[in-house]
Amino acid sequence: MSTPVLEVKNLTRDYVSTGGLFRPAKVVHAVKGVSFTLDKGRTLAVVGESGCGKSTLARMITLIDPPTSGEILIDGKSVDADHGLTREMRQKVQIVFQNPYGSLNPRQKIGDVLAEPLLLNTAMSAAERRDKAMAMLLKVGLAPEHFNRYPHMFSGGQRQRIAIARALMLNPSFLVLDEPVSALDLSVQAQILNLLKDLQEEFGLTYVFISHDLSVVRYIADEVMVMYFGDVVEHGSRDAVFSNPQHSYTQTLFAATPRTDVSSIKARLARKAALAAS
Numbered sequence: 001m002s003t004p005v006l007e008v009k010n011l012t013r014d015y016v017s018t019g020g021l022f023r024p025a026k027v028v029h030a031v032k033g034v035s036f037t038l039d040k041g042r043t044l045a046v047v048g049e050s051g052c053g054k055s056t057l058a059r060m061i062t063l064i065d066p067p068t069s070g071e072i073l074i075d076g077k078s079v080d081a082d083h084g085l086t087r088e089m090r091q092k093v094q095i096v097f098q099n100p101y102g103s104l105n106p107r108q109k110i111g112d113v114l115a116e117p118l119l120l121n122t123a124m125s126a127a128e129r130r131d132k133a134m135a136m137l138l139k140v141g142l143a144p145e146h147f148n149r150y151p152h153m154f155s156g157g158q159r160q161r162i163a164i165a166r167a168l169m170l171n172p173s174f175l176v177l178d179e180p181v182s183a184l185d186l187s188v189q190a191q192i193l194n195l196l197k198d199l200q201e202e203f204g205l206t207y208v209f210i211s212h213d214l215s216v217v218r219y220i221a222d223e224v225m226v227m228y229f230g231d232v233v234e235h236g237s238r239d240a241v242f243s244n245p246q247h248s249y250t251q252t253l254f255a256a257t258p259r260t261d262v263s264s265i266k267a268r269l270a271r272k273a274a275l276a277a278s
Contacts, residue, residue: 008035010070
């Protein structure tokens with residue numbers, strides 16, 4: 001049996017809020033004992049409302065924030081944040097944020113943005129770095145002439161393609177995608193989701209996909225994990241969770257989300273027309 005790419009065991013994260021003259025300090029339990037495993041080539045979607053702990057979880061598994069307790073294993077090796085993270089361990093996980101422009105240096109040309117991880121982490125020559133950066137640029141659907149342009153010269157969808165390309169430069173074990181399409185128009189969302197699926201199929205990529213958009217999750221995920229106030233309340237295959245949600249919170253969350261298939265949209269329009277006519 002193959003080793004999971006990512007294994008999380010009883011992960012917690014607590015924050016201490018500052019107290020006041022008449023108010024004692026309070027501990028906020030942002031993530032409470034989360035456990036899961038993720039195999040190579042699979043996509044785990046983590047869903048829930050704002051404040052449920054999904055982004056805190058993302059920061060821990062991308063090694064940005066240390067957990068209060070629990071264990072993270074990447075490719076079977078335990079992450080030891082207390083004794084310093086090795087460069088090799090940091091290379092194994094990369095993150096793509098909701099707003100790619102905020103994570104791109106506006107003074108760097110795109111070719112340099114893509115080549116920089118190779119410059120910092122490998123012994124490749126300048127020519128080798130350039131060749132790999134150009135190949136990755138083309139792989140995400142951009143053109144050679146984009147290589148020497150600056151981030152402000154691109155649309156939101158193109159910037160997200162650049163962010164995905166940069167995340168893949170070091171051949172990570174898995175990607176964390178934190179609301180990667182929520183700031184994009186619907187047509188552009190579809191393009192980026194299709195790109196992620198194509199890249200996953202070609203390179204055997206593994207994704208942790210953070211989202212509140214259930215229509216996106218239904219399209220991209222193999223497994224769904226539902227979080228509520230730091231707890232995992234439901235975890236199963238996409239089809240099982242969507243067809244028969246077990247937890248009352250999951251049922252409420254799904255019921256509150258408008259369905260986006262054609263028949264549902266037509267039904268909503270018909271109801272609206274009937275109300276207008278009455």
